[in-house]
Each structure stands twice: as C-alpha cells, then as structure tokens.
Amino acid sequence: MSGKILEFSHVAAGYGDREILKDITLSIHEGEFTGLIGSNGTGKSTLIKCISGLLPLNRGNISICGKENATLKSRERAQLVAVVPQSYHVEYDFTVEDIVMMGRNPYLGFRKRESQEDYDIVSEAMKATNTEVFRGRFYNELSGGERQRVILARAIAQKPRIILLDEPTSALDIYHQMEVMELITKLNQKEHMTVLAVLHDINMASRFCQRIVMLQEGTVFMDGTPQEVINRRNMEALYHMKLMIRESPLFHKPEIVPIRVMEQEKIEVPRHIHIICGAAEAVNLIEELDARGCTVTAGVLDKQSEDWKICHQLGIPCVDIEPFTSVTEEKQAKNLELMKDADMIVVANVPFGEGNIQNLHGLEFTCGKIYIHKNALCDDYTDGKLAKRVKDIEKRKEITYFENDREFLDLLKQTERQ
Amino acid sequence: MKKIDRKWAIPLSIAICLIIMYICTVTGVASISFRDANRILLHEIFHLNVDLEGISNGSITIIRNVRLPRVVLGFLAGASLAVCGCGFQGIFKNPMADPFVLGVSSGAALGASIGIVLHFDSRLLGMSGTTVLAFAGAFLTILLVYNISKVGKKVPVSTLLLSGIAVSQTLSAAMSVIMIMNKQSMDQIMFWTMGSLNGKGWNQILTVLPYSLLGILLLFTTCRELDIMLTGEDTAIQLGVNVEFLKKKVLFAATVITAAVISVTGIIGFVGLVVPHIVRMITGPKHRTLMPLSLIFGGTFLIICDTAARSLAVWEIPVGIITSLCGGPFFIYLLSRMKKGGNFS
Numbered sequence: 001m002s003g004k005i006l007e008f009s010h011v012a013a014g015y016g017d018r019e020i021l022k023d024i025t026l027s028i029h030e031g032e033f034t035g036l037i038g039s040n041g042t043g044k045s046t047l048i049k050c051i052s053g054l055l056p057l058n059r060g061n062i063s064i065c066g067k068e069n070a071t072l073k074s075r076e077r078a079q080l081v082a083v084v085p086q087s088y089h090v091e092y093d094f095t096v097e098d099i100v101m102m103g104r105n106p107y108l109g110f111r112k113r114e115s116q117e118d119y120d121i122v123s124e125a126m127k128a129t130n131t132e133v134f135r136g137r138f139y140n141e142l143s144g145g146e147r148q149r150v151i152l153a154r155a156i157a158q159k160p161r162i163i164l165l166d167e168p169t170s171a172l173d174i175y176h177q178m179e180v181m182e183l184i185t186k187l188n189q190k191e192h193m194t195v196l197a198v199l200h201d202i203n204m205a206s207r208f209c210q211r212i213v214m215l216q217e218g219t220v221f222m223d224g225t226p227q228e229v230i231n232r233r234n235m236e237a238l239y240h241m242k243l244m245i246r247e248s249p250l251f252h253k254p255e256i257v258p259i260r261v262m263e264q265e266k267i268e269v270p271r272h273i274h275i276i277c278g279a280a281e282a283v284n285l286i287e288e289l290d291a292r293g294c295t296v297t298a299g300v301l302d303k304q305s306e307d308w309k310i311c312h313q314l315g316i317p318c319v320d321i322e323p324f325t326s327v328t329e330e331k332q333a334k335n336l337e338l339m340k341d342a343d344m345i346v347v348a349n350v351p352f353g354e355g356n357i358q359n360l361h362g363l364e365f366t367c368g369k370i371y372i373h374k375n376a377l378c379d380d381y382t383d384g385k386l387a388k389r390v391k392d393i394e395k396r397k398e399i400t401y402f403e404n405d406r407e408f409l410d411l412l413k414q415t416e417r418q
Numbered sequence: 419m420k421k422i423d424r425k426w427a428i429p430l431s432i433a434i435c436l437i438i439m440y441i442c443t444v445t446g447v448a449s450i451s452f453r454d455a456n457r458i459l460l461h462e463i464f465h466l467n468v469d470l471e472g473i474s475n476g477s478i479t480i481i482r483n484v485r486l487p488r489v490v491l492g493f494l495a496g497a498s499l500a501v502c503g504c505g506f507q508g509i510f511k512n513p514m515a516d517p518f519v520l521g522v523s524s525g526a527a528l529g530a531s532i533g534i535v536l537h538f539d540s541r542l543l544g545m546s547g548t549t550v551l552a553f554a555g556a557f558l559t560i561l562l563v564y565n566i567s568k569v570g571k572k573v574p575v576s577t578l579l580l581s582g583i584a585v586s587q588t589l590s591a592a593m594s595v596i597m598i599m600n601k602q603s604m605d606q607i608m609f610w611t612m613g614s615l616n617g618k619g620w621n622q623i624l625t626v627l628p629y630s631l632l633g634i635l636l637l638f639t640t641c642r643e644l645d646i647m648l649t650g651e652d653t654a655i656q657l658g659v660n661v662e663f664l665k666k667k668v669l670f671a672a673t674v675i676t677a678a679v680i681s682v683t684g685i686i687g688f689v690g691l692v693v694p695h696i697v698r699m700i701t702g703p704k705h706r707t708l709m710p711l712s713l714i715f716g717g718t719f720l721i722i723c724d725t726a727a728r729s730l731a732v733w734e735i736p737v738g739i740i741t742s743l744c745g746g747p748f749f750i751y752l753l754s755r756m757k758k759g760g761n762f763s
Contacts, residue, residue: 078657083656090649090650091511094702094704098704110639
C-alpha cells in the first residue's frame with residue numbers, strides 16, 4: 001500500500017455548540033477508493049466540509065499530503081483536493097465550458113490568465129466525462145445527470161490528488177447513478193486518483209469501494225473491506241431496522257436488503273408454525289410470521305436455497321440438507337421432531353420431486369392442523385407419489401388448502417378469533 | 419437570449435458611447451448652433467486650428483466649462499456606479515443589490531446634510547465641506563455595517579445585507595430629524611439627495627477621478643473570482659477563492675468609488691442596479707465582459723439622463739429623478755418580459 005495521503009487525528013468539529021464529529025482518527029492511502037457510510041446526521045458531510053476548508057476544527061488536525069490542512073491557503077488546498085457536491089443549481093447562465101474552466105481557478109491569478117494549456121486540460125476533462133458535446137450549452141438547461149458529469153469534469157480540471165464526493169448520486173436515477181459511479185471508478189483506476197465518497201446507497205458503496213468506513217455518532221465505528229463492514233450486526237446497529245445481508249451473486253459483494261422499519265402488528269396468541277419448504281417461495285411467509293411474533297420452524301431445507309438463507313438470517317430453527325441431496329429418513333425424523341409441538345403445519349409453495357417427497361412423510365401423525373399451498377400440488381415431479389401421499393394424509397387428518405400467503409394469514413386470523 | 423460575440427461587443431459599445439457623448443455635448447438649452455458647437459469642440463478637444471470668429475465667448479464657455487465637464491462627469495459617475503453595482507451583485511449573489519445596498523447613500527446623505535446645516539466649508543484638498551462630510555459619512559457607514567456583521571473572521575453575506583438595511587434606515591431617520599430641525603436648509607438637502615451634475619466642473623472631475631480609477635481597477639481584478647462566487651460561496655472556497663478577502667476587496671473598492679462619486683453628485687439611484695442587469699441579460703453573467711460593458715453603458719446612460727435633465731425643462735431637473743423615472747419603468751418592462759422567458763441572468 002502506498003503512502004498516507006489524508007490523515008485525521010482526533011478530529012472534532014461541529015456547528016455552534018453542537019459537536020457533530022467527536023473523535024475521528026483515520027488514514028486514507030494514496031489510490032484508495034473509500035466509501036463513507038453512516039446514518040443521517042452522523043457527520044459524513046461535516047467531515048467533507050472540514051477537509052475542504054469550509055468548517056474549522058474544534059480539536060485535532062487533518063493533514064493533506066503531509067501538510068497541515070489549517071495552514072493551507074484555499075488556493076493550495078484546491079490544487080490538492082476537489083469536491084463534487086450533490087447535484088446543485090446555479091442561478092446564472094454559465095455555459096458548461098465556463099463551469100469546467102472554473103476548476104482551473106486555483107492555478108490562475110490576476111496576472112496569469114487562462115493559457116492554451118488550461119483550455120487543453122478543460123477539453124480533456126470534458127472528454128473524460130462525455131460532456132464535450134454540450135460544452136456551449138447553459139449548465140442550467142442540463143438534466144441532473146448531465147450536470148453531475150459537468151461538476152465531475154470541473155473537479156478533474158482541478159488536477160487534484162484527492163476527489164471528495166458528497167452523495168454524488170443522491171438526486172439521480174439509476175442509469176445516471178451508475179454512470180457517475182463508473183466514471184469515478186475509472187478515475188480511480190486509470191488516473192490513480194484517491195477517492196473519498198460519502199454514499200447513502202450501501203449497495204453502491206459495497207460494489208464500488210475497496211474500503212468502507214462507517215461513522216456513527218461522530219466516531220469511526222467500523223473500517224474495512226465491504227465484506228468486513230457490511231454485515232447484519234453492523235447494519236442493524238447503524239440503521240436500527242430489520243434487514244437482510246446476502247452476497248450478490250453477480251459481484252460477490254455483500255448486498256443489503258432492507259425489510260422493514262416499523263414493527264408488524266403482533267398476533268395475539270402466538271402460535272408455533274412449522275413450514276415445509278425448501279425453494280424460494282416461502283421467504284415472505286417465513287419473514288412475516290416471524291415478524292408477527294409466531295414461533296416459526298422449518299424443514300427440510302436445501303442449504304443455500306433462499307428459504308434456507310432467510311431462516312439462517314432470522315435465526316429460525318430448521319433442519320437442512322446439503323444442496324442437491326435427498327431428504328433422508330433420518331433428516332425427516334428430525335423434521336418431525338421439530339414439528340411435534342407445532343399448532344400449524346404449512347406446506348408452502350414448493351415443487352415436490354423424488355428428493356424431497358420424504359418431507360411429507362409422517363405428517364398424518366402430527367398434532368398440528370395441516371395447511372397446503374395449492375401450487376405445491378401443481379408441480380408434481382414424483383410420478384403420482386405426491387397425490388397418493390396427500391390422499392393418505394387426508395385419510396387421517398383434515399387438510400386446509402390456500403392459494404396465497406395473504407389467504408393463509410387470513411386463515412390464521414380466523415383461527416385466532418375462534 | 420443569444421449572447422453577442424464578445425470580440426465585437428466592446429468596440430461597438432465604445433463607438434455608440436462616443437457618438438452619444440458627442441450628441442449630448444452639442445445639445446442643450448443655450449442657443450448654440452450645431453455648426454458653432456462643432457467648431458468649438460474641434461478647437462477644444464483636438465486643438466485644431468479652427469476659426470472661432472463670430473462665436474460668442476459665452477458659447478465657448480458653455481461648451482468648455484459647462485457641457486463638456488458635465489458629459490465627462492456624467493460618464494465617470496455613471497460608469498463608476500454601474501461597475502460598483504456589478505461588484506455588489508457579484509459578492510451578494512443577488513441581482514437586486516446596488517451600490518447603496520449597504521447604506522453608503524444614507525451615510526453620505528447624513529454627512530452632506532450636516533455639512534449643509536452647519537455651513538461647513540473647509541475646502542479640504544480642494545473639496546467643499548459638504549463633499550468632505552458626505553465622503554466621510556459614506557465611509558464610516560460601511561465600516562460600521564462591516565463591523566456589525568462580522569462573525570469571528572468571517573462576514574456572512576446575509577448579515578451584511580440585513581445590517582446594511584438597518585443602519586441605512588437609522589441614518590435616514592437621523593437625516594430627517596436634521597431636516598425638520600433646520601427647515602431653512604430643507605430644500606438644499608432635498609436637492610442634494612436627488613443628485614445633480616448641475617454646476618459641476620473640471621475640479622470635481624479631478625476630485626473623483628483618482629478614487630474611481632483606483633476602485634474600478636481593483637474591481638476589474640476580481641472578475642474571475644466573482645464568476646465563481648455566483649455559483650455559491652462554498653463552491654468558491656473549494657475552488658480556491660479566498661472568499662473573505664474577495665468580499666473585503668470588493669466592499670473597499672466599491673465604497674471608495676461610490677463615496678467619491680456621490681459626495682460630489684449627490685445620490686444618483688438606479689444606475690448601479692439597472693445597468694449591470696440589462697448588460698447581463700445581453701452578455702451573460704461573466705464579469706470579464708459584464709464589467710467593462712457596464713462601465714461603458716453606465717456612463718452612457720447617465721450622460722443621456724443628464725442631458726435630459728438639463729434640456730427637458732427651462733429649470734434644471736435633478737438627474738437622480740430622471741434616472742429613476744427612466745430606469746424604473748424600463749426595468750419593470752424587462753422583468754415582466756423575463757418572467758415569461760425564464761430567469762434574469
């Protein structure tokens with residue numbers, strides 16, 4: 001790893017009496033692409049303001065390229081650090097080229113006017129951000145995504161060593177979000193520019209940043225690779241909400257799936273519900289029953305199936321088997337043990353084949369009421385064994401059929417009333 | 419609006435300005451024939467050996483010592499006020515700012531009224547007492563406003579505007595008190611506050627010129643940084659502009675200019691507000707074009723207004739009234755047109 005380019009030591013800063021940053025100690029190395037995450041009001045943007053000289057520190061110090069930040073003149077600082085804010089509006093009719101040329105200001109003076117070299121740098125910056133096609137148009141007349149590219153071009157024209165981005169994609173649609181993030185990645189990789197970006201979108205941060213720093217209550221809470229920082233424990237501490245972390249199969253980076261913030265209405269008499277599933281269709285039902293306060297168990301599940309993942313995330317007891325293996329008698333015995341005390345046994349929407357038909361074995365001897373999703377009977381890959389098995393169960397026990405999760409939840413409410 | 423090619427804008431404007439200066443010099447209430455006026459001008463300006471026989475000495479004096487200095491002072495005052503307007507509108511990022519927004523005019527007016535009431539006549543540095551006191555009043559006001567607005571080492575623009583308004587109102591009230599207590603001087607004070615170039619000669623021009631030149635030169639060095647200020651103060655800092663120094667520089671330069679001009683002419687409103695505005699509509703917001711063109715058109719505008727002031731009626735109308743009378747409605751017309759088409763810039 002190359003040298004430290006940006007160092008914070010015990011930084012504290014705030015507005016008036018309100019201290020936002022309490023004690024930040026952090027080093028950013030040259031060439032890194034670091035994402036700064038944290039919930040609203042934890043001081044991410046404040047940190048950017050401190051670096052760019054907008055906000056004086058109460059304590060501690062920041063050094064940029066080995067120089068004390070507080071002693072840098074704004075000109076000198078602007079030659080080292082460029083800032084890309086959230087998409088912003090300019091009330092006056094400046095052309096795109098005028099705006100990008102403003103990036104050359106730190107190198108110009110009263111006596112030194114724009115030279116051919118400055119115009120070349122501006123042209124290059126516009127080329128790199130695909131903005132040269134509208135160089136003569138007014139900045140005001142551009143769309144949000146186009147404006148953000150222009151501001152990025154201005155930052156490039158500054159020829160900085162560090163680019164600071166303050167929620168650069170927050171006002172953009174996903175196409176333009178991706179475009180801006182890809183441009184920044186390109187700058188980081190090709191021009192070896194050090195990037196420090198405040199990002200709200202955790203998935204975006206996980207995907208593009210090599211390193212993620214998580215702030216909480218004005219201090220560094222976690223610092224590491226996306227895999228180290230984005231896990232359920234950290235994210236729940238950060239956002240105080242129900243969420244799920246899974247690995248994105250496409251990028252092999254952790255991905256956050258927010259589930260809900262507000263508590264679900266609880267069921268008055270909590271019941272033990274056992275769910276027979278193992279594909280991907282029971283995820284919603286498992287989560288909802290769990291959120292409503294039911295005791296949920298499940299089995300027998302293929303490891304790595306979506307149903308298994310949600311059970312794993314929510315800590316739901318289940319019986320599982322290795323992927324692509326069959327349910328053995330031994331496993332089913334464990335499954336029956338798990339559903340022994342269940343008030344309700346639900347056969348979710350899962351296709352049955354030779355591998356998992358064993359799952360329905362012995363159901364007729366349980367004491368819980370049995371509910372079967374109608375679709376489970378449609379996908380029969382067992383040569384009629386499924387229909388026979390269901391008939392056998394029906395000989396001894398009543399089966400209630402339901403068409404979708406909503407209907408099952410209604411049935412649950414009805415039994416509650418009885 | 420299509421922006422006029424910058425390369426041609428300035429030479430073209432200078433040409434228009436010179437033509438108007440010429441027309442305004444040869445027109446007036448005194449009956450000097452067009453031919454005579456031209457002959458006097460050729461003699462006076464280009465020192466050509468023109469035969470002035472048959473032209474009365476009175477006519478020569480009117481052209482040389484009345485009309486020419488008025489045209490020159492008119493240009494100087496108008497140009498100075500318009501450039502100050504540009505500077506103020508730039509640092510305040512507010513198209514409604516003008517050279518008087520921080521109360522310079524009230525300070526000057528109070529100073530002048532004190533001078534008039536006390537018959538203060540010092541002839542300090544070749545200036546009349548009223549002029550000296552007006553200049554001092556203007557300067558002290560800005561110092562006061564600046565210090566009230568200061569928060570630590572910074573001077574936030576919003577507090578600057580608000581304290582400017584507050585101080586200005588207070589000083590106006592003080593001036594009213596002086597006027598009421600000295601009813602015999604009321605007319606004189608009223609006339610002073612309306613602004614006039616009447617009776618001003620080469621001496622006054624020499625008084626104003628150094629301050630104006632110094633101030634205008636200073637303001638011209640801030641063009642690029644003022645452009646960046648228009649995109650926001652935070653952005654300006656991040657792009658390497660020393661914002662606090664820039665504010666001080668513009669405030670100082672504009673105050674020097676405004677104080678010098680209005681201490682001689684009285685308060686001439688609207689030039690500093692309207693001219694930069696109209697020029698911005700035509701050329702766009704870049705100060706490198708905006709400032710020189712505002713200078714030229716500010717000067718031209720005031721010359722036209724002053725010519726109207728001395729020619730429309732048999733008695734002299736204060737030029738401040740004319741600038742407001744012409745500028746106001748024209749401005750309203752522009753605003754209503756802009757409302758349909760978009761923003762003001």
